[in-house]
Amino acid sequence: MEADVLVVGAGILGLATAYHVLSRDPEANVLVVDRMGDVGQGATAKSAAGFRAGLFTSSTNRLLSDTSVDFYLHIQREEGYDLGMELVGYLILRTKEQFEEIADVAHALEKRGTLKIYRKAELKKMLEMNYEFDGDEEAEILGVKNVDYGLFGVKCGYIDADKLAYYYRDRIKEMGGNFQFNTKVERIIVEPEIKLGIPREPRAWQKVRFAGVETNKGTLKAEKLVIAAGGWTHLLLDPLGIDCISKPKKRQIFTFRPRTEAQKALLNTKGFNDEGILPFTFLPTGHYIRADRRDGTFWFGFSDEIRPFSPDEEPEENYYYDNIYPIMVKYFPQLEGARVDNMWAGLYMLNSVDHNPVVFRRSNMVVATGASGSGILKGDAIGRIAAALLYGETYADLYGGEKIPTNKLEVVGRSLETESFVF
Amino acid sequence: MEADVLVVGAGILGLATAYHVLSRDPEANVLVVDRMGDVGQGATAKSAAGFRAGLFTSSTNRLLSDTSVDFYLHIQREEGYDLGMELVGYLILRTKEQFEEIADVAHALEKRGTLKIYRKAELKKMLEMNYEFDGDEEAEILGVKNVDYGLFGVKCGYIDADKLAYYYRDRIKEMGGNFQFNTKVERIIVEPEIKLGIPREPRAWQKVRFAGVETNKGTLKAEKLVIAAGGWTHLLLDPLGIDCISKPKKRQIFTFRPRTEAQKALLNTKGFNDEGILPFTFLPTGHYIRADRRDGTFWFGFSDEIRPFSPDEEPEENYYYDNIYPIMVKYFPQLEGARVDNMWAGLYMLNSVDHNPVVFRRSNMVVATGASGSGILKGDAIGRIAAALLYGETYADLYGGEKIPTNKLEVVGRSLETESFVF
Structure with missing residues (x-):
């Protein structure tokens, strides 16, 4: 047929x-x-x-x-079909230099109501992390940079794919x-x-x-x-x-279930959203950390540049310890010792x-x-x-x-x- | 080192x-x-x-x-280093519809002096070929279209690569x-x-x-x-x-040494250039024919669309008989019987x-x-x-x-x- x-x-x-x-x-x-x-x-x-x-x-x-x-929100809200959408917000942490590059855009988005701009002083009250790395030689080697601004995307979050x-x-x-x-x-x-x-x-x-x-x-x-x-x-x-x-590039996700009180407190960071949970957070290095509310886990990821185009979908545990953990723990010392509980890999189909x-x-x-x-x-x-x-x-x-x-x-x-x- | x-x-x-x-x-x-x-x-x-x-x-x-x-012409003319540049011109044969699509551009280029526009009546006096295929069922199947215009590029030709x-x-x-x-x-x-x-x-x-x-x-x-x-x-x-x-696509060239008087006359078409030779000629179908003045041969080529991206460089004789000869001989009946004397293939590195x-x-x-x-x-x-x-x-x-x-x-x-x- x-x-x-x-x-x-x-x-x-x-x-x-x-x-x-x-x-x-x-x-x-x-x-x-x-x-x-x-x-x-x-x-x-x-x-x-x-x-x-x-x-x-x-x-x-x-x-x-x-x-x-909007269509997905319509499904979830009007059709009453649960898509697992969580409007926890995006928190994009930037250095001063990074912020200045997109300052015009950020201010325009803020006027439009889709973005909130947090200064470091405000962030510090809400989010427990390291903000300054001046004189930290290891941070410099790792490319870890200061956090000076946080751009908070309001109509952002994650969905259950x-x-x-x-x-x-x-x-x-x-x-x-x-x-x-x-x-x-x-x-x-x-x-x-x-x-x-x-x-x-x-x-x-x-x-x-x-x-x-x-x-x-x-x-x-x-x-x-x-x-x-x-x-x-x-x-x-x-x-x-x-x-x-x-062309496809492998993108990996590593998850970790918080063990210590400090780790749990990070997951349940208050003040950004109604859910009282850490927003989907992007570091100045490009690393991200996502708190999964339903699972109660952290998801870690980082898109590396030098990575073969290939439909390879095998996660590599080394990748986490080599390229994610050392940076994450610099920003969030409370993640000290965070091992991989689960991991998987998928593909980005990149239009360069x-x-x-x-x-x-x-x-x-x-x-x-x-x-x-x-x-x-x-x-x-x-x-x-x-x-x-x-x-x-x-x-x-x-x-x-x-x-x-x-x-x-x-x-x-x-x-x-x-x-x-x-x- | x-x-x-x-x-x-x-x-x-x-x-x-x-x-x-x-x-x-x-x-x-x-x-x-x-x-x-x-x-x-x-x-x-x-x-x-x-x-x-x-x-x-x-x-x-x-x-x-x-x-x-201009740099190559400088080398050949001022430096006196022969690059085999032959300013025989490009002759781009077009249907009425094809011409109309680029008429504005063509007229602008004509004003600039880089292009001459020939109407069919003028072309007919200079170039011995079939111009009309109305009612020719085989031509229709082959996608062979009428020649209504000839766009002649003056500062064009070929070089010895x-x-x-x-x-x-x-x-x-x-x-x-x-x-x-x-x-x-x-x-x-x-x-x-x-x-x-x-x-x-x-x-x-x-x-x-x-x-x-x-x-x-x-x-x-x-x-x-x-x-x-x-x-x-x-x-x-x-x-x-x-x-x-x-990505690379194979592009093939097939050459043929004229045997008959009519074939030699086509090669030595007068009126377009000082060399008294057929210009580098492009048919409405995309096929081209190039008269090589030094070799005294015709070069035939055609860029097919559906062709794998691959660094394959093997010429295929079939390709000439399947895809080039039937069209060429429709336009130029004097090429009847033109067999492949030589052939080779190279690669276009196509940015789509x-x-x-x-x-x-x-x-x-x-x-x-x-x-x-x-x-x-x-x-x-x-x-x-x-x-x-x-x-x-x-x-x-x-x-x-x-x-x-x-x-x-x-x-x-x-x-x-x-x-x-x-x-």
Whole structure:
């Protein structure tokens, strides 16, 4: 049987696309195929699943994130479907120099009400940590820098990525969409639009369509194709000579259950949010620490630069002790002795040009990728754009009524605002 | 011994960079390393080596090409070093629809004196070919379209890529630069800027430098590194997680020595140039035909879209009979029976975003790539930018005195005019 729409990848991008395809075309026979045994088991499940609304300088990034976060909040609040969203806030700790680089942006965001700027003196009253490292030779070697400012993103926090994936899965099933799990897509099938029955079709002068995929469980044919295969997207497209300007990097998360009173007190830092918990906190070094309210654990992470592009998903315990612990314990001496309780690794699909997502159409195929670590928090908007593009539309309607040109995230002729709010 | 500057790749980009490094820093100990036995034996030697000045809509592309072509003309005319430059012109044949898409640009270029616009009636008097295919079913299947206009680029033609490479090689040697051939670079060595003598250096929090390369003939160390490895550039950078947003596609050339009087007459088409030879001619389908004046042969080529990204350099004779011959013979019936006399394949290093070259610096390393098939005709300018960037300068001086910011071709935050003059 040929599907009307075959979606490769049951992560958030594939799910959101399938959902919005069915929302606009309820009669469509939609099949979502994935290598794992259920939805959202790849990078989606491995993500720190932070979300931030309003905290981007690129208007495109802001539009994608704000409308997606609003849609998720709508699900949780109005639909009453628990997505595990916790509005604990983002706390972005900056040195004086780092703050000055984005001071204009920060003040503008503060006026807009999406950001609160804390000075060191205020921070010190709320958050127990080391702020100054002048004369600390070890800190200098480790690149540990003073904390002078804290930028607090109000409409920020984290979501339960599994629950979001299940939400989409259940809606897709309700609307008659199908899933095929445990199926590894090996290649995309290229066919001429008009078959001539000659050898070596398609010839270079023939218009082509993408007729489906070969998998480890046989051929899946489709009228239209969506490639949302996360860290494997480029491996499916490279044989066609289609560049998605995105490559995967492993990103690791290490968790630790607080043992001492001081560690518990850090987890339950008051004053920033109603939950009375440490916000999702980013250090001047790029390291982050997330207090998981439900689990009662700390999550630690750090995005290293020099890291091969590869779909390798194996966590490395050494990475924590080499690259995270020494820095964390400098800032938070109460974490002394924090061993790894649990760890996992997922993939960022990095678009190095502008860190905005990549969505484009070639013939009957739409590709959605390149979310660069913010696929969940922009996922709904990306899905809407991909679905609209698949149906040949020039604008996509985002949640809340805003529109975006469907070619905005196209590779060719790409010219997007560079995001300056990176931390 | 440690080189001051180690250049990986002795194609035009690597050579031009080495040359301009030595021009600005004559004391520098420069080593150029290449897998082949001499300079310019990779994509440089396999190129059709066309050049066009003034024929770009992107001001960046125009600046790079115009100044490079002027530099090459200077070498040939003032320095008296024969580069085999033949100003035979480019003849870009267009349908009415294709012409209308770029009519504004064409008229602007005509005013500037870099382009002549021929109507079909004029063309017919000069060039013996089929212009109309209405009702020809086979032509329709092949995508063969009517020829309604001819855009003639005046300051265009081809260069002898070998001679250009030898020019740079000889100048580099004169200035004391060194070459090491038959050496395959296998990986780039990453080191911490400050070595601590701890295991697993560099740690993620250490600043890194690129200390040299491992080759099949041992280690080569260097103070500064230039990667200009053509279709292998991404394979060297991917393990570092540095994206050069460029991937290689095989591009093939097939040559044919005219046998019949009609074929010889086509080669010696008069009226377009002083040489009395067929200009470098591009058909509405994207196929090109180049008359090589010195060899007395035709060169045929066509850039197919659906072609794996791969550093595969094997020519395929089938490709000519499947994808080139049927179209060529439709337009030029006098080519009936044209068999392949010779063929070869090289690589385009394609930047799919904007088809402008890619030049950027990370730590002590500069990367020059992504010329997308116009590395020779923009090579000198690219080399000047790469050399200036290597020395930390914010502007590069191009030939003729124009300046360009050295971060203009950077990957991150890239925003270049999209080239609309593609044929």
